[in-house]
Amino acid sequence: MYGDEGFTIFDLQLWAEGLGISFGIFLASSVFGLLLGSIIGLIRYYKVIGIGSLLMLGSEFLKNSPVLVQLFLVYFGVPALLTIDLSPMEAAIITLTGNTAAFIAVIVISSIDAIDKKQLEAARSFALSEWQILRLIIYPQSLAFAMPMFVSLAINQLQVTSLISVIGVVDLTRVGDIINQRTFEPFIVWPIIGVTYFILAKLVERIGTRLEQRFSVHQIRSEI
Amino acid sequence: MIEIHNLHKNFGDLKVLKGVDLNIKPGEVVSILGGSGSGKSTLIRCINGLEDITSGSIFVDNFDVKNKKDIMEIRKRCSTVFQQFDLYPHLSVLDNITLAPINVLKQNKKDAEIKAIELLKSVELEDKASVYPAQLSGGQKQRIGICRALAMKPNYLLLDEVTSSLDPEMTVEVLEILKKLAKQGITMISVTHEIGFAREISDRIVFLDEGKILKNLSKDEFFSDDGGKSDPRIAKFLSKMGNQ
Numbered sequence: 001m002y003g004d005e006g007f008t009i010f011d012l013q014l015w016a017e018g019l020g021i022s023f024g025i026f027l028a029s030s031v032f033g034l035l036l037g038s039i040i041g042l043i044r045y046y047k048v049i050g051i052g053s054l055l056m057l058g059s060e061f062l063k064n065s066p067v068l069v070q071l072f073l074v075y076f077g078v079p080a081l082l083t084i085d086l087s088p089m090e091a092a093i094i095t096l097t098g099n100t101a102a103f104i105a106v107i108v109i110s111s112i113d114a115i116d117k118k119q120l121e122a123a124r125s126f127a128l129s130e131w132q133i134l135r136l137i138i139y140p141q142s143l144a145f146a147m148p149m150f151v152s153l154a155i156n157q158l159q160v161t162s163l164i165s166v167i168g169v170v171d172l173t174r175v176g177d178i179i180n181q182r183t184f185e186p187f188i189v190w191p192i193i194g195v196t197y198f199i200l201a202k203l204v205e206r207i208g209t210r211l212e213q214r215f216s217v218h219q220i221r222s223e224i
Numbered sequence: 225m226i227e228i229h230n231l232h233k234n235f236g237d238l239k240v241l242k243g244v245d246l247n248i249k250p251g252e253v254v255s256i257l258g259g260s261g262s263g264k265s266t267l268i269r270c271i272n273g274l275e276d277i278t279s280g281s282i283f284v285d286n287f288d289v290k291n292k293k294d295i296m297e298i299r300k301r302c303s304t305v306f307q308q309f310d311l312y313p314h315l316s317v318l319d320n321i322t323l324a325p326i327n328v329l330k331q332n333k334k335d336a337e338i339k340a341i342e343l344l345k346s347v348e349l350e351d352k353a354s355v356y357p358a359q360l361s362g363g364q365k366q367r368i369g370i371c372r373a374l375a376m377k378p379n380y381l382l383l384d385e386v387t388s389s390l391d392p393e394m395t396v397e398v399l400e401i402l403k404k405l406a407k408q409g410i411t412m413i414s415v416t417h418e419i420g421f422a423r424e425i426s427d428r429i430v431f432l433d434e435g436k437i438l439k440n441l442s443k444d445e446f447f448s449d450d451g452g453k454s455d456p457r458i459a460k461f462l463s464k465m466g467n468q
Contacts, residue, residue: 119312122306122312123312125303127296127300127328128323128324128327132327
């Protein structure tokens with residue numbers, strides 16, 4: 001009977017669960033990656049002695065090696081090294097968080113670089129604290145620069161989540177695989193899965209464009 | 225009162241200031257003249273701690289610029305107007321002016337904005353309150369820069385080559401405002417190339433040459449033939465700047 005059965009209502013449920021897992025892992029690794037990457041970027045910017053360049057070396061490695069290799073390293077390597085148990089889901093979130101953080105760190109650094117530094121000195125001369133300068137001047141301006149890069153990174157990282165199916169996470173891709181093996185209808189299953197990713201990506205892009213417009217008010221105005 | 229004693233400032237091996245002594249009394253308008261590389265901008269930047277001093281001392285109203293805690297007090301008392309304006313591009317004109325009063329002086333937003341509008345009126349830019357810096361001309365930006373500095377109600381106004389980035393027409397509009405301020409009795413320390421302006425507003429002129437004060441004279445003495453002009457370096461500088 002293998003490969004011989006038609007679609008059932010259960011497949012729809014499976015699809016929804018896979019969608020939830022994929023989007024959930026994407027969301028979790030994006031949020032954690034954004035936090036971690038921003039911290040790394042800021043450590044680098046404020047030149048905290050010693051660890052700045054070490055962290056950048058780490059993020060260079062994560063940016064320039066295949067995510068699949070990183071996934072295997074975390075899933076098979078880390079439990080062996082630290083003698084702990086790591087579920088596929090945990091390994092997936094850890095890997096994607098690290099990978100996202102590496103890209104975020106670079107975006108954060110280049111966005112801060114893009115700010116005219118003399119205004120920071122002006123702010124200092126008016127007795128604003130370094131924290132106030134970060135919060136009131138650096139953050140809003142660098143966010144405006146970073147937003148388009150964040151959005152294209154997010155869309156890319158969404159596609160990258162499909163790799164986690166390899167270590168046994170039942171994500172959208174794995175669901176597609178399961179249904180395909182049972183129904184043997186690749187030309188129905190994979191287009192549906194592909195379109196699902198496409199719609200998700202478009203959704204992320206929409207939200208991203210909204211945020212871009214919100215945070216770059218002064219740049220839009222300046223072009224009038 | 226600003227008291228500068230035996231101030232030295234090095235950038236690596238480069239000695240920019242080599243023992244400057246200068247006192248500035250409340251209400252005085254002092255212009256610092258000198259060729260490029262004479263250290264005049266560095267001097268003004270040392271006063272509010274934008275540059276660390278190498279040796280010597282600076283006290284502003286008895287606050288010590290070498291003391292990290294005192295620097296914030298000094299900065300609240302000294303406002304700078306910058307050569308390149310250095311406004312915050314992501315903030316409206318109004319927010320540019322109220323940022324420090326709200327966040328440093330802890331004024332409430334309403335009050336800070338009312339004062340900002342008053343300042344904008346005084347420079348005839350009240351219609352630009354909601355505009356962003358990128359939409360303004362250089363002269364307008366610098367007038368906003370002056371408002372931003374005055375909003376802190378400073379004891380001392382530091383002017384760092386405020387007209388150097390402006391064309392002649394815009395220079396006039398900025399200088400007119402500064403002349404009015406000088407008449408109102410605000411203490412001003414102005415680093416400038418505009419000799420005509422220095423001559424018009426200053427009580428005293430300090431001439432810096434190679435990191436040292438060559439002359440520190442009242443304006444009338446400085447421009448008299450047997451005063452400042454008797455020094456060949458100053459005479460040369462003045463004639464180069466097209467002033468008799």
